[in-house]
Every structure is written in C-alpha cells, then in structure tokens.
Amino acid sequence: MDTDAHRLESSLWVGRKRYRAVLNGWHFSWTLLDKQNRDRKTVSVPVSELIGVEEGQVEFQPQKKVTETDRDFTVFSIKRHCKGGGSGVFWTLGRTQFYCPSRDLRDRWVTQLRNALKTHSPSRPHRLLVFINPFGGKKRGRKIYHSLVAPLFELAGISTHVVVTERANQARDHILKKDLTGFDGVVCVGGDGMFSELLHGVIGRTQQEAGLSEHDPTVTLQPCDLHIGIIPAGSTDCVCFATVGVNDPVTSTLHIIIGDSQPLDVCSVHHTSLFVRYSVSLVGYGFYGDVLAESERYRWMGPLRYDFSGCMVFLSNRSYRGKVYFLPADSQLSSPRDNTRCFAGCHVCSESTERLFPQSDSISHTGFLYSTQYSQHSSPWEGEWETVEGEFKCISLTCMSSCCPRSPLGLSPSAHLADGTADLILVRDTHPLGFLTYLHRHTNSQDQFDLPFVEVHRVKAVRFSPPPGEDEAEQLDDPDSGGTVMAEDDGQGETAAGGDWTGSAQHLSARVQERGVVGTKKRAKRDFLCGPCCRRSPSVSVWNCDGELLPFTEVLCRVHGQLVRLFARGIEEEFVTCNGTLGKKNFKGRYITHT
Numbered sequence: 002m003d004t005d006a007h008r009l010e011s012s013l014w015v016g017r018k019r020y021r022a023v024l025n026g027w028h029f030s031w032t033l034l035d036k037q038n039r040d041r042k043t044v045s046v047p048v049s050e051l052i053g054v055e056e057g058q059v060e061f062q063p064q065k066k067v068t069e070t071d072r073d074f075t076v077f078s079i080k081r082h083c084k085g086g087g088s089g090v091f092w093t094l095g096r097t098q099f100y101c102p103s104r105d106l107r108d109r110w111v112t113q114l115r116n117a118l119k120t121h122s123p124s125r126p127h128r129l130l131v132f133i134n135p136f137g138g139k140k141r142g143r144k145i146y147h148s149l150v151a152p153l154f155e156l157a158g159i160s161t162h163v164v165v166t167e168r169a170n171q172a173r174d175h176i177l178k179k180d181l182t183g184f185d186g187v188v189c190v191g192g193d194g195m196f197s198e199l200l201h202g203v204i205g206r207t208q209q210e211a212g213l214s215e216h217d218p219t220v221t222l223q224p225c226d227l228h229i230g231i232i233p234a235g236s237t238d239c240v241c242f243a244t245v246g247v248n249d250p251v252t253s254t255l256h257i258i259i260g261d262s263q264p265l266d267v268c269s270v271h272h273t274s275l276f277v278r279y280s281v282s283l284v285g286y287g288f289y290g291d292v293l294a295e296s297e298r299y300r301w302m303g304p305l306r307y308d309f310s311g312c313m314v315f316l317s318n319r320s321y322r323g324k325v326y327f328l329p330a331d332s333q334l335s336s337p338r339d340n341t342r343c344f345a346g347c348h349v350c351s352e353s354t355e356r357l358f359p360q361s362d363s364i365s366h367t368g369f370l371y372s373t374q375y376s377q378h379s380s381p382w383e384g385e386w387e388t389v390e391g392e393f394k395c396i397s398l399t400c401m402s403s404c405c406p407r408s409p410l411g412l413s414p415s416a417h418l419a420d421g422t423a424d425l426i427l428v429r430d431t432h433p434l435g436f437l438t439y440l441h442r443h444t445n446s447q448d449q450f451d452l453p454f455v456e457v458h459r460v461k462a463v464r465f466s467p468p469p470g471e472d473e474a475e476q477l478d479d480p481d482s483g484g485t486v487m488a489e490d491d492g493q494g495e496t497a498a499g500g501d502w503t504g505s506a507q508h509l510s511a512r513v514q515e516r517g518v519v520g521t522k523k524r525a526k527r528d529f530l531c532g533p534c535c536r537r538s539p540s541v542s543v544w545n546c547d548g549e550l551l552p553f554t555e556v557l558c559r560v561h562g563q564l565v566r567l568f569a570r571g572i573e574e575e576f577v578t579c580n581g582t583l584g585k586k587n588f589k590g591r592y593i594t595h596t
C-alpha cells in the first residue's frame with residue numbers, strides 16, 4: 002500500500018479479479034493485473050464524476066439496498082451511453098463494488114475517496130429547492146421525481162425542500178419572496194414553462210437584492226449566483242435539450258449532483274418603459290407566434306397541438322409588414338454561418354466570459370468569477386444600428402441554437418449558449434413551397450440559411466415596429482402610451498433606477514398581465530373573424546417568448562451575456578470508437594474514451 006494525504010494505491014478485487022487501484026489527485030483508476038502482475042485494462046473515473054462512496058455491498062436499482070460487510074466498498078459514478086443516430090449522450094449511474102484484503106484498508110479507501118470528493122468538487126450543491134409541476138407534459142412530474150430523481154439526490158447526500166405547485170407562477174413568486182438562505186440552487190420538474198418561472202424568479206430576485214431596475218433596458222443586470230436545474234417532464238423541454246443534449250431525467254439529475262455549471266445568455270424583452278419577459282430560447286414573430294396562439298385552442302391535444310397548429314398556420318400563408326432594427330455583434334468573433342457548434346467546453350463562450358466580465362476579480366459563494374467593477378450603466382448600445390424593412394413570414398431571435406428533438410440542430414445551429422449574443426433570423430415573404438423548404442431544413446442537416454429569402458445576423462439587441470397604427474394591444478387600453486421603445490421615465494417612477502421600483506414593478510407586472518389578457522381576448526376575436534384559412538389576413542402577428550404570448554407588438558430585446566447559470570455543461574460532442582466505446586471531448590478539448 003502506498004498512501005499520503007492525496008494519494009492512495011493498493012491491490013483491490015472487483016469480483017474475482019485483482020486490480021491495482023490508484024487515487025491520484027483528480028482521478029480514481031483501477032487496472033486489471035494478470036498472474037504476472039502485468040497491467041491490462043485500466044478504468045479511470047475523474048473524481049468530479051463520482052456520485053458517492055458507500056461502505057458494504059450497495060445496490061441501487063433504483064432503491065438503495067445495503068449488505069453490511071467489513072471489507073467491501075461500493076463506488077457510484079457517471080456512466081455514459083449513446084443510443085446512436087446522433088441521439089446525444091445519456092448519463093446513468095455506474096456502480097463498482099470493491100473488496101479489500103482488510104477492514105482497515107477498506108476504511109482508508111472510503112475516507113480518502115470521500116475527502117477527494119470534498120476537495121475536488123467544491124461546487125456541488127448541498128441543499129436544493131425543488132418545484133414539481135404536477136400538470137406539466139404527461140402529468141408524470143411527481144412520479145419522475147420520486148422514482149428517478151429523489152433516490153439519486155439521497156445517495157449523493159443532497160438535501161431538498163420540495164414544493165408541488167398548486168398554481169401557475171407559484172414557483173416564480175416563491176423564489177421572489179421567500180427566504181432562500183442555505184439553498185445552492187433551484188430545480189424544476191416540468192417543461193419550458195416551469196423553467197421560465199424559475200428564470201424570472203432567480204433573475205428578478207437577484208436584481209431586487211442588487212437594487213437594479215429590470216425595466217431599464219440600458220442597465221447591466223447582475224449575474225445570478227443561484228443555479229437552476231431542469232428535470233425534463235414537460236411537453237416541450239427545449240431548454241434542457243439545448244443545454245444537456247438529451248431530455249432524460251437521470252442525465253439531468255447527475256449533472257445537478259456533480260454541480261456542473263453552464264452560463265446562459267438571456268434576452269430581456271421590453272415595451273416602451275416596461276420590462277415584459279425574459280427569454281433564453283425563442284422570441285418569435287409571425288409563424289412561431291401564430292403557431293403558439295393557434296395552439297392555445299387545441300391544448301387538449303397535448304404536445305401534438307404544435308404540429309396541428311403548425312399545419313393550420315402554414316396553410317394560412319400569412320406574412321407581416323414591419324421594421325426591424327438591430328445592433329450587430331462583433332463579426333470578427335463569430336458568425337451564425339461559420340458552421341461551428343457550441344459544445345461542452347466551447348472556446349467561443351469561454352473567451353466571451355473574459356470579454357463580458359473583464360475585471361473578474363471576485364469569487365461568488367458558488368466559486369465563480371464575477372467582476373466587482375463592471376459598470377452597471379455603461380452604454381449597451383455601442384455600434385451602428387442597422388434597419389431592415391419589409392414583409393416577413395417570420396422573425397426569430399434566439400440566444401442559443403434552440404435545438405430540440407423536433408429540430409436536432411435547432412433554429413440557429415451555430416448559435417452559442419453563453420457568448421453574449423443572439424441570432425436574428427429574418428424570413429421574408431415567399432411562396433409556400435419556399436417557406437416549407439425553410440421549415441423542413443430544421444429537421445435535417447441542410448442549411449436553412451442558404452435560401453434567397455432568409456437572412457441571419459448575430460446581434461446584441463433588436464427592436465421591432467409594426468407599420469404605424471398597428472400595435473393593437475397598445476391602442477387597446479392605453480391611448481397615451483408613446484411609440485418610442487427606449488422611453489424615458491414617465492414621471493411615475495416606473496423606470497427610475499434607484500427609486501422604489503419594486504412597488505411600481507408589481508404595478509407594471511399587473512398591467513402587463515392585464516393587457517395580456519385583454520390583448521389575447523382581442524386577438525381571439527380577430528382570429529375568429531379571420532381564422533387560419535381566412536378571408537382577411539391580420540396585419541399584425543403576436544410575439545412568442547419561450548412559449549408565452551406577449552401582449553405587445555412593438556418590442557425592444559436586449560441580450561444579457563451569461564446572466565444565469567444552469568446545472569449543465571452544454572452538449573457533449575459524441576463519437577463511437579472502432580472498438581465500440583463511446584468517446585467525448587473533455588473540457589480541454591481532448592478526446593477521452595469510456596467503456
């Protein structure tokens with residue numbers, strides 16, 4: 002036996018085979034020895050990918066079953082699987098049971114492995130606040146959590162407080178108002194709508210505590226410390242898919258347990274002096290807005306409603322006039338047509354961290370670097386705005402690729418999760434076959450931007466104006482509201498940074514919600530009069546913001562680089578080696594293999 006504070010080496014048995022096991026800094030490995038003590042096959046597990054170390058013979062299928070013995074210990078770690086066909090990398094719980102020649106040695110291994118876990122995985126969560134939407138997706142949220150997720154949290158020693166929601170926005174309000182002391186993260190069990198609740202809660206809470214107004218689009222918002230975890234259990238789990246690569250509750254749970262951390266760009270949507278909503282995936286006008294509005298009538302169809310509504314809206318062959326203003330991002334850094342993809346350890350995103358937080362000199366409690374000195378009022382509008390006017394089939398803005406099972410490469414395959422930019426896709430009016438070609442290319446690897454009526458720009462901000470007099474929601478209940486997006490304080494303290502904005506924010510949110518209802522009612526009436534295959538096409542569409550309809554047509558969107566962090570690491574780039582093992586790129590960009 003060879004041992005010091007950080008290293009332990011000895012012979013161990015796995016089943017009837019003898020191994021030389023080594024715990025060496027960041028790795029635990031065991032090498033099969035033959036009768037002549039020659040090395041054979043080595044299995045190596047990074048300490049960061051250990052889930053737990055238990056005394057005795059411990060089974061987990063998925064409930065824990067312990068057989069107490071003096072000389073055994075069981076190691077649980079992450080095991081990767083690939084179901085083929087580009088379906089992504091799934092993680093499951095790997096289990097290896099070791100037998101030691103003495104009890105003393107067994108105790109040393111258990112102690113040393115547990116110490117290594119503490120030392121080398123400091124960002125693991127200890128306590129989580131979990132929200133389950135019992136009605137999301139196929140209504141299996143509770144079952145998924147209790148049968149697949151909770152036992153893994155218990156094995157990893159993570160304590161939880163679980164809230165089964167009883168109404169929409171309960172999770173958001175809980176995060177905004179309740180004491181969150183002691184929690185290292187918040188987790189939702191549900192779909193994109195539940196994620197959005199957590200996103201709004203976490204960002205809102207962080208700005209409240211920093212005394213910043215979410216209404217002012219020029220304010221640099223405070224990045225959020227509290228991590229968000231997503232256990233996919235909705236009908237659309239686009240954010241999970243785009244940040245993990247698969248929609249699988251066990252894979253996501255394991256990412257949460259090991260404290261993975263993926264920064265995410267967030268787009269804030271404003272209307273005049275009002276903050277309206279945040280988006281990470283899609284702010285879409287025209288086709289995607291109409292599909293969402295149409296799908297509301299067919300909720301009873303479940304996830305199929307989007308396909309059905311998609312067909313209806315496609316057949317209606319609508320297009321909409323408007324003016325799009327955008328602030329281009331630095332084209333030297335990356336481009337939406339550079340054929341790259343944002344994978345785990347993406348260097349474009351890592352370099353963006355240095356650009357977004359240039360004087361990173363403080364470490365938050367979660368161990369991540371944030372600047373203490375960046376200006377909260379430095380102008381975000383540096384650069385020349387460009388304008389495109391015309392008639393559009395759809396206008397989409399996405400901070401990430403927005404890939405999902407429906408579209409494996411997404412709305413913008415080369416977009417990055419955390420580069421501080423979004424991709425603006427403008428699809429001009431065209432004949433139905435052309436638009437169908439554009440849509441169909443989302444489902445295969447053909448370039449959807451290589452079409453004469455499509456343009457794509459990498460941007461930092463976007464503003465949209467419908468033709469004059471067409472913002473119907475705006476005219477509806479507020480004849481005084483101006484048409485300027487970057488409005489000044491209207492004198493009621495609504496946009497005043499530093500004032501008592503929390504109260505007015507509530508008032509504003511109420512107004513946004515109220516207008517949403519009125520706007521939606523009016524839209525329903527309009528849709529009744531000119532339905533999908535209608536007599537008269539409406540002149541304005543509606544914005545889809547990550548699956549929610551917005552009550553305003555005129556909007557300003559600003560990208561906030563790396564505003565939140567998820568318990569994820571981005572999509573792992575997979576490949577299968579000639580001997581059938583699965584490989585991936587590690588954080589340093591090197592390929593490693595796993596059995």
Ligand SMILES: Nc1ncnc2c1ncn2[C@@H]1O[C@H](COP(=O)(O)OP(=O)(O)OP(=O)(O)O)[C@@H](O)[C@H]1O
Pocket residue numbers: 133134135136137138139166167168169170190191192193194195196198234235236237238548
């Ligand atoms: N207890 C509840 N009752 C009703 N609605 C709820 C409840 N809890 C959460 N919600 C709301 O349900 C919406 C949809 O939930 P979720 O995203 O989990 O499922 P989904 O099936 O993917 O959603 P969608 O129906 O939007 O595709 C969310 O926007 C959330 O605000």
Ligand SMILES: CCCCCCCCCCCCC/C=C/[C@@H](O)[C@H](CO)NC(=O)CCCCC
Pocket residue numbers: 193194237238239282283289292293307311403405407408411412437440441443444545546547548549
């Ligand atoms: C001929 C075949 C045509 C097939 C066309 C497929 C096109 C798929 C593009 C995929 C776009 C994903 C955009 C992501 C949207 C989510 O943030 C949002 C919230 O969950 N979902 C919706 O708005 C739900 C509404 C999404 C509408 C698709």
Ligand SMILES: [Ca+2]
Pocket residue numbers: 266399400401416417418419420421422423
């Ligand atoms: Ca981005």
